Amino acid sequence: MLQIRWHSRAGQGAVTGAKALADVMARTGKYVQAYSVYGAEKRGAPMTAYDKIDDKPILDHSKWMQPDYVLVIDPSLVFQEEIVDNTKDDTIFIVTSHMDKDDLLSIAKHLQGKKVYIIDAIKISQEEIGRAIPNTPMLGAFIKVSNIIPFEDFLVSIEDILSKFPKKIIEGNLRAIKRAYEEVK
Amino acid sequence: MAERYELKNKEVWDGNMAAAHALRQAQVDVVAAYPITPSTPIVQNYAQFLADGYVDGEFVMVESEHSAMSACVGAAAAGGRVATATSSQGYALMVEVLYQASGMRLPIVMTVVNRALASPLNIHGDHADLYLGRDAGWIHLIANNPQEAYDMTLCAFKIAEDERVRLPVTTNQDGFLVSHTAQVVEPLQDEEAYNFIGEYKALNPMLDTKNPVTYGAQTEEEWHFEHKANQHKALMESTPVIEEIFNKFADISGRKYNIVETYKLDDADIALVVMGSAYETAMLAVDKAREEGIKVGLLMPRVFRPFPYNQVAEKLKNVKAVAALDRSAPMGAMGALYNEVSGALAANGQSAIMTNYIYGLGGRDTTVEHILEVIRETNENAKAGKRVTPLQGFINLRGPKLSFN
Known part of the structure; x- marks a missing residue:
């Protein structure tokens, strides 16, 4: 089972991002779980979201x-x-x-010795979508690093998942995803 | 005429979305609701379906949950298919009217997202609200994942409205662990789902003015007892009807539900009884325990009320020790599952060693490892041939263990 944990502040779109990734992977025939952990606190509070992806039904309902x-x-x-x-x-x-x-690692010492990739998802989302919603660029970076599915397949699914939004938002998100895919390092 | 909703064979839905789609497909005449966390999205999604033309019925916004259930009672007595959703404090505020609904034999469906009761205030999942409604005269069905939240809600309408039953039904899913967890759901198409439930048949509708009837009349000591005994008998005798409906549902969906669900119980020496999403987590603990050589199985009453005493006893007839896991603060007693299962065994002359565990209050995480520890303790009781662990323990409690012996 592949397990992914998102760290976000409430309002930045981690729940939507986790659900979108689950939706994309379910379309490839995988079983998925996407959930989040937060309390009654509001926008801006640190929170976590989770994805589990497997070839068989996911039974573990613990957090x-x-x-x-x-x-x-x-x-x-x-x-x-x-x-x-x-x-x-x-x-x-x-x-x-x-x-x-x-x-970054000279300050964030807890990441020293870890496998770390960096993407400026805030800047990309501000420039391409017009708002600091860094969830979709993070998905682009994740697809590049994980190579979990072909990028073209991912783009087809995510465009369909975003189809309820206005054209301008969809295009901005797709640009942000593609840019993050190229820029993550 | 409501528009048909395009559904894929596999959708990724959380439990709330799954329940909302089941309500939409049932083409409910009246939904009256007052949203509350964590069931808010059920009502919110339903209202969106209505606004988008996918629902023909009425959506009534009210000023409290007491009013929500009161409006449901009125609409159901008038002769319509009726549903609502709630959780926790909202459920508590409804309680007075829950008893009215069942006493009037109104087939209302309520999709409950289970959440702790204050105080202290907590928005997360436990079964405090389900247990609060235990004696309210409703049928209570349990769903362990979003697929089951959808399936049980469809079945709930058919069970409630069956002429042999005519009782209100709740479907229960764990707050957040199911309600806000997106998983793969395989829905039925709209016509298939609606045809399974069928057209609503009004019985003694108040809007039939040529045949005037009274609902909720006063009966004192000469008739009250007979009414309540008949109501109880209808509830107890609904089990075979529920089974029949589960079988019909299996025919169209391929998904077979049972009054009592079991996992690897046939050759088991010990058993855990657990209800809700933890039942699935416990399956993984059972698999691990069997690798350690502990022959353990699981049992879950899919139908919490009417409680299937004899089926539970039959399934547990060969086990030496049983741990009943309750997700609600028992407050001065053993948990409800401990009491029901003990009663079921005693009534059938069975004497498995019984223990009770309280878990998951207010959303406290319960992992495979936690349940594995319960299995190991239960196995100690079986090996000793007597109870050597506390009568009641708390799973994953911080600080002192606070067990009761």
Whole structure:
């Protein structure tokens, strides 16, 4: 089973992102679970969202997981040590930041020795979508790093999932996804 | 005429979306609701379906849950198919009217997303609300995942409206763990779902002014007892009808539900009894325990009321020890599942060693490892031939264990 944990602030779209990824993967015949953990707090509070992807039905309804991927879509949460909780030696971290890797790791010491990829998902979403909603660019970065499905297939599914939105929003999101796919490093 | 909704063979829905689509496909005449976390999206999605032309019925916004259930009672007595949704404090505020609905034999369907009751205030899942409605005279069906939340809601209408039953039904799904967890759901197409439930047949509708009837009349000591005994008998005798409807549902969906669900119980020495999403988590714990050589199985009453005493006893006739896991604060007693299962065994001359575990209150996580620990403890009781663990324990409680012995 592939397990993914998102770190976000409420309102940045981690729940929507996790559900979109689950939807994309279900279309390839996989079984999925997408859920989130938050309390009664409102916009801006740190929260986590989760994806589980497997070849057989997913029965585990506990919230606990040991993630294969940790996706951090808020630049300030990169500095919180909680992002490495319950991770494995080979867990891959994809974090949003405007900093380069050396500068980031010199401050975020908990990420030293980990497999870390960086994408400036906030900047990309602001420039391409017009709002700091870093969830879809993170998906683009995740597809590049994980190679979980062919990028063209991903684009077809995500365009369909976004089809309820106005054309301008769909196009902005697709540009953001493609740019993140190219820029993650 | 409501528009047909295009559904894929496989959708990715959370439990709330699944329940909302089942309500839409049932073409309910009146939904009266006052949204509350975590069942809010059921009502919200339903209202969206209505606004988009997928629902013909009325959606009544009311000023409280007491009013919601009161409006449901009025609409059902008038002669319509009626449904609502609620959770927790909203459920608590409805309780007075829940008893009225069942006493008037109104086939209302309520999709409940189970949540803890305050105080302290908590929005997360446990079975406090389900247990609060235990004696309200409703049939209570349990769903463990979004697919089952959808399936049970479709079945609920057919069960409630069957002329041999005519009782209100709740469907129950765990707050957040099911209601907000998106999984693959294979829905029926609209016509297939509607044809399964069938046209609504009004019985003694108040709007039939040529045949005036009274609902909710006063009966004192000369008749009250007979009414309540008959109502109870209808509830107890609904089990074979529910079974028949589950079989009909299996014919069209391929998904077979049972009054009592079991997992690897046939050759088991010990059993866990658990209801809700933790039943599926417990399946993984059973698989692990069997790798350790512990022959353990699981049992879940799919139908919590009427409680299937004899079926439960039959399924547990060969086990030496049983742990009943209750997801509600028992407050001065053993949990409800412990009491029901003990009663079922005693009534049939069975003497498995019984223990009770309380878990998951207010959304506290219950993992495969936690359940595996319960299995190991239960196995100790079976091996000793007597109870060597506390009578009642708490799973994944922080601080002192607080067990009762």
